[in-house]
Structures are given as structure tokens and as C-alpha cells.
Amino acid sequence: MSTGTQAYGESWYWDNRYTNEPGPFDWYQKYITLAPIINLYVPLHQSILVVGSGNSAFSEGMVDEGGYKDVVNIDISSVVIDAMQKKYQDRPELKYLKMDVRDMSAFESESFGSVIDKGTLDSILCGNNSRQNATKMLEEIWRVLKNKGVYILVTYGAPQYRLRLLRESCSWTIKLHVIEKLAAEEKSDDPLWELTKPIPLNNDGSSAEETLGPNPDVHYIYICTKEISANTNV
């Protein structure tokens, strides 16, 4: 079996990894660096779903530092979910469930005000049948979101690689923000772009490169809003 990035779509890979590396570990960014954008788009008193939560301390940060009260976390790895359930057994604001983001039938439609994804769509896009799996994932996220709810996608994927996929899966209204990769380690005094200011976004996303220059050293944050207009079939 492959242990390259292709394995990132497979539960056995994550079970092995979490057995050997119990963490905590945050991919890309920690809560503290993303807090301004989370505060901007996620109201305090709503149910939040974190998909592919891993052993990250992000959700703990949302509760302890952000004041969020209801953060539901799912992951395909039973190893990490067992460990996180044990770790947070006395924290009713943090729930952990073993679930595949491609099939969240345990949740009713329109259950959550926000869904947060840091690195999980990226993992699924590394695996086999990536396009099909990504579409299933995005359709499920759309289904469990309330109308006007937001899907916050934190990814290394630039608009030329992510916009089409997002637009072809569901009719999201999309805004784009960026955060420097360095921000994960230290706060930059002179950021390339202000975190809370959306990047101008045209149809094919080329405006992002025009604004930031080629290959900027950033993580992309897509704010995808579910807006069901009166004449949309659901």
C-alpha cells in the first residue's frame, strides 16, 4: 500500500499516524492566528461542525479562547476520535464522533450554522477517486448547513485549483481571504494582505494572483456561504 500523499484519503493511514503521533498537532494554522476570521464569520451562539478534526487543538481554542459553546468534531479515524473523547470527556462544549464526511447521514439536514475544514478537503483530494469523493463531501457539507450558513475551508489550494471544484459541487457564494504560512509560527508585522479583508475574486480566480503575485506563501481561506434563493430547488 502506498504511504505517499495518496494515502491521506484512507482511514488506515490516519489510524496509523494517530497511533504513532498522538499530538496535539495543528495543520497549517492554529486557532490563535485564524481567530479574527472565525470571529468575523462564525456567530458565538451557533452549532459548529469541524470536519476531519484530527488531534488538533483548534476546537479547544474556539471554546477556551473564542467563547464558542457547541463545537461538534468528526473524523474518519477511530483512533483519534477515541483519544479526543477521552481527553475532552469533561468538556460538554466539545463533542467528538467517528464519522466519514462523505456520509453524514447521522446529522439531519440544516443542523449547523458553520462548518470548518482545515486540511480535510486537501487530504481527500490526495486520495483515490479524489474528484468524486470531494464532490460527495461538499454536497454533504451543503446539506448539513443551515441556509446562510458558512463553510470555511482552510487549504493550500490556490483559486485555480479550488474555485471550480467548489462552484461545480454546490451554488456557494464565495469570498476569499489569505493568511501567510509564516503566521502559523509568528505574527508578521507587515502581512502581505490583511487577514480580514477579502481578496478581489473574479470568475477564474486569476485576480488573486494579480493581487498577491505569483505563488504567494499563503494559506487560502474560502468562505463559502449557502444561500438558497426563493427560486432554487433544494
Ligand SMILES: C[S@@+](CC[C@H](N)C(=O)[O-])C[C@H]1O[C@@H](n2cnc3c(N)ncnc32)[C@H](O)[C@@H]1O
Ligand atoms: C490534514 S489532517 C487535518 C487535521 C486537522 N483538521 C488540523 O487542522 O490539524 C486531515 C484529517 O482529515 C481526516 N479525514 C480524512 N478523510 C476523512 C473523511 N473521509 N471523513 C472524515 N475525516 C477524514 C483525517 O483522519 C485527518 O484527521
